Amino acid sequence: MNPLEWFGKGCSVCGGKKTGFNWCRTCSAKHFEQNFKTWTSGNEVIDKFIQDAQLSAGENFEVLEWVPYERFYDVEFIAKGGFGQVYKAKWTDGLIHKWDDKKKDWERLCADNFVALKCLNNSEHVTFEFINEITCQKKLNSGFITKLYGLTQHPETKNYMMILEYAENGSLRNYLDDNALNWENKIRNIHYIALGLDEIHKNRLIHRDLHIGNILMNNNSTCITDLGLCRPADHDASDKKSIYGVTQYIAPEVLRGKNYT
Template identity: 55%
Template sequence: MDDPIEYYGKCEECKQENTGDKYCKACNVKHFQQNFKNWTSGNNDIDKFIQDTQLTANFYDQVLEWIPYDKLYNINYISKDGFGKVYRAKWIDGYINRWDNINENWERFNSNGFVTLKSLNNSENVTLEFINEIIMHLKTRMPGKNLIVRVYGITQDPEAKNYMMVLSYAENGSLRNDLDRNYYELTWEAKLKYLLHITLGLQSIHENELIHRDLHIGNILSFGNKSFENQVMVTGMGLCKPAILENTKNSIYGVLPYVAPE
């Protein structure tokens, strides 16, 4: 049996049915297009990539923005892995929440809130790996379901010239860090909820006929704020590929010393 079709009400502006929660694709395409002239990353490929997400999105989680680096502050290094470096920062504007018909501008949420910045090694040149990781996050994130870490947009470090993904920030860090600190304080209900969220995150990936290929405890992030109590989300989608792309039977993926079980 097919899943029931979600109904999101009608757009206040055009009175047509919304395609997502408070999201009217037809109207928002016009709003985004009217703003194209007001920003640029300085890279035509990045501009087109971001614009394409804005023109094709059916809900807000599929939208990317170009985020000027000077809109970020209190930038602090967190960690690095084999693919790049991770930082924590505050974002002055916050992410798009809905279109405000009265003020004729985007209503934003979590202004001056924390975000994660992730740069890939040598990403001053836009690589397929960089774009692919963002695409996989967008493709597998389902409306109203916080199972895959959200990507808000792209920025660029003006000194190192590296492009960086701007993602939602996990207060508790990786699940490894969370369990190291809080394992004995977590209830069984919380632990089972963690397992449920991981399972549903993988289900979202597999329903899109993809394989994560780098699933380990460091690529599961733990959110502990009021909005996401006992919530974990899957991230690290850089090696994610279509299941039918190649024969992976005799191939090994992941990072040592852990190899993804898929």
């Protein structure tokens, strides 16, 4: 079937309208729900967050999963920030693509491909910062924002980790250390960054920590990452004790104790 032909087609199983190519929200939700008792993150809040995402997924790229840490291998440290660490690892299973009715299991893509694992400090207690970041990542499901695939937990520290899209070329800051951009690439990258910001602002959010270290380069694509400080547009940023970020990139009005304009 041509990928465009699914529009208006009914699901061959339940008869309902398909919500995506090879995807029926009603049937997929039933398959996910049947497996709820087979996994747990060990935390009710995280379990419910993932379950709600699975039940509401209208496309395969909207699915989140709980993935046991042992499903990753070749784990390698990438970078450390003020709030945690980032690793890259290969994911044995890969991404859910569609339900295989013959095998009675999910068909998957990109098995053994690299993903990024972002570990937040003290997230074993499921802090506000952790819930805020995964909520923003889930809400901002755009090609110009780093994709969130699911969650896992470090077996030693017990900190929870986000499973994110891996950017092969790293941050824009690191990329520019060894590469030059011609005008065509500069304009294209600026365009992608603007589209990512537009997605954030359409959801009435402000990134609050945008700098070249939080812009990722992935082949010919550019995306925004690190939504840990992302807040609603009406968030009160006037408290100077709550000012975070890289100083030279912080909005001047915030440094003066005012809200974002």
